[in-house]
Amino acid sequence: xxxxxxxxxxxxxxxxxxxxxxxxxxxxxxxxxxxxxxxxxxxxxxxxxxxxxxxxxxxxxxxxxxxxxxxxxxxxxxxxxxxxxxxxxxxxxxxxxxxxxxxxxxxxxxxxxxxxxxxxxxxxxxxxxxxxxxxxxxxxxxxxxxxxxxxxxxxxxxxxxxxxxxxxxxxxxxxxxxxxxxxxxxxxxxxxxxxxxxxxxxxxxxxxxxxxxxxxxxxxxxxxxxxxxxxxxxxxxxxxxxxxxxxxxxxxxxxxxxxxxxxxxxxxxxxxxxxxxxxxxxxxxxxxxxxxxxxxxxxxxxxxxxxxxxxxxxxxxxxxxxxxxxxxxxxxxxxxxxxxxxxxxxxxxxxxxxxxxxxxxxxxxxxxxxxxxxxxxxxxxxxxxxxxxxxxxxxxxxxxxxxxxxxxxxxxxxxxxxxxxxxxxxxxxxxxxxxxxxxxxxxxxxxxxxxxxxxxxxxxxxx
Numbered sequence: 018x019x020x021x022x023x024x025x026x027x028x029x030x031x032x033x034x035x036x037x038x039x040x041x042x043x044x045x046x047x048x049x050x051x052x053x054x055x056x057x058x059x060x061x062x063x064x065x066x067x068x069x070x071x072x073x074x075x076x077x078x079x080x081x082x083x084x085x086x087x088x089x090x091x092x093x094x095x096x097x098x099x100x101x102x103x104x105x106x107x108x109x110x111x112x113x114x115x116x117x118x119x120x121x122x123x124x125x126x127x128x129x130x131x132x133x134x135x136x137x138x139x140x141x142x143x144x145x146x147x148x149x150x151x152x153x154x155x156x157x158x159x160x161x162x163x164x165x166x167x168x169x170x171x172x173x174x175x176x177x178x179x180x181x182x183x184x185x186x187x188x189x190x191x192x193x194x195x196x197x198x199x200x201x202x203x204x205x206x207x208x209x210x211x212x213x214x215x216x217x218x219x220x221x222x223x224x225x226x227x228x229x230x231x232x233x234x235x236x237x238x239x240x241x242x243x244x245x246x247x248x249x250x251x252x253x254x255x256x257x258x259x260x261x262x263x264x265x266x267x268x269x270x271x272x273x274x275x276x277x278x279x280x281x282x283x284x285x286x287x288x289x290x291x292x293x294x295x296x297x298x299x300x301x302x303x304x305x306x307x308x309x310x311x312x313x314x315x316x317x318x319x320x321x322x323x324x325x326x327x328x329x330x331x332x333x334x335x336x337x338x339x340x341x342x343x344x345x346x347x348x349x350x351x352x353x354x355x356x357x358x359x360x361x362x363x364x365x366x367x368x369x370x371x372x373x374x375x376x377x378x379x380x381x382x383x384x385x386x387x388x389x390x391x392x393x394x395x396x397x398x399x400x401x402x403x404x405x406x407x408x409x410x411x412x413x414x415x416x417x418x419x420x421x422x423x424x425x426x427x428x429x430x431x432x433x434x435x436x437x438x439x440x441x442x443x444x445x446x447x448x449x450x451x452x453x454x455x456x457x458x459x460x461x462x463x464x465x466x467x468x469x470x471x472x473x474x475x476x477x478x479x480x
């Protein structure tokens with residue numbers, strides 16, 4: 018029954034299709050075991066390739082080791098490959114100034130993304146469910162989050178999919194019991210050390226008993242409605258952003274007169290979109306900060322607002338300008354990349370995460386991935402190393418198998434990229450030979466051939 022629901026949910030949300038290569042995050046708990054079992058049952062019908070990934074947080078000693086061993090045995094019993102990695106989450110939390118809960122989530126996604134890139138997989142499946150949505154919404158509400166935080170969890174975010182998001186834990190538990198599936202129990206889930214645990218163990222049981230037994234379902238449904246409304250607002254705000262906001266040497270500005278005509282909801286979204294050019298996350302930008310920035314349209318020239326993350330917003334005559342107080346060069350003038358490489362770059366005024374590594378051709382699927390965010394290059398043909406930089410005089414592509422060349426500057430003209438913007442473009446280059454004008458043209462000279470032994474895998478994702 019649950020499998021049939023997953024397939025209907027998949028059709029509606031287009032989560033996975035025939036021939037997909039999917040990394041499945043498996044902790045060993047009921048939810049992830051349920052997800053893995055369903056995907057494994059769909060494997061032949063959809064011609065799926067599945068890779069199990071488990072991350073041992075090293076927080077629960079022997080119990081964590083037991084979970085790791087269980088997941089390996091489970092994958093083996095299904096005939097699936099399993100990749101596991103141990104991470105000192107306590108150390109990561111200290112280094113990144115995160116809670117252990119945040120650090121664990123961060124490392125799980127980092128590891129799964131790395132495996133996805135290295136092994137040539139296309140998607141990452143996560144076992145979030147309807148109860149997780151409801152708990153997340155309440156958690157965000159109690160923290161003072163706005164509509165964006167109240168949208169809950171999405172079925173799909175780029176390459177991350179959540180096939181059982183619609184199902185409640187009760188339905189998942191029933192499936193696991195009917196299928197006689199083994200699973201691990203994490204004792205920390207019953208402890209009230211984490212805020213989310215308190216919501217799950219104390220808040221919802223009380224609400225379901227005293228107010229409404231379907232409280233979780235109703236909260237999740239409300240999140241879906243909020244998400245739809247947010248989606249519409251975002252689309253309208255992006256249109257106005259493109260019309261109103263201008264960029265100049267890493268700074269952004271808009272006309273006070275034009276900005277003042279916007280509804281306050283659109284104003285807040287425009288400010289958020291501008292701030293995303295400077296930062297990976299704007300979660301510490303509060304309602305108070307947005308109001309302070311909006312108020313600058315009515316202030317005299319010279320007035321400033323300082324935001325978290327060293328962002329300065331200033332009224333300059335008829336305009337409001339946004340700049341980073343500390344020179345934060347997103348893209349180095351020229352960087353010889355040491356592989357594996359991971360760094361943040363700015364592409365067309367968006368911050369993107371660029372990851373690169375070299376993988377043996379035999380470890381990758383036979384069919385070359387045709388994805389905008391994943392590119393494969395013939396590493397055997399690279400002679401001088403890989404440079405990440407802005408365009409330079411004399412840069413060129415090889416256009417075809419005959420070796421005909423084309424100047425990069427000519428390519429930019431053909432693509433109608435203004436001269437003033439070309440210096441901000443990003444390229445991966447081997448000397449003057451451009452492998453990739455990110456995120457556009459690739460050089461024919463670095464395409465994969467039957468003789469290729471090593472492949473440079475490049476993944477580009479939004480921060």
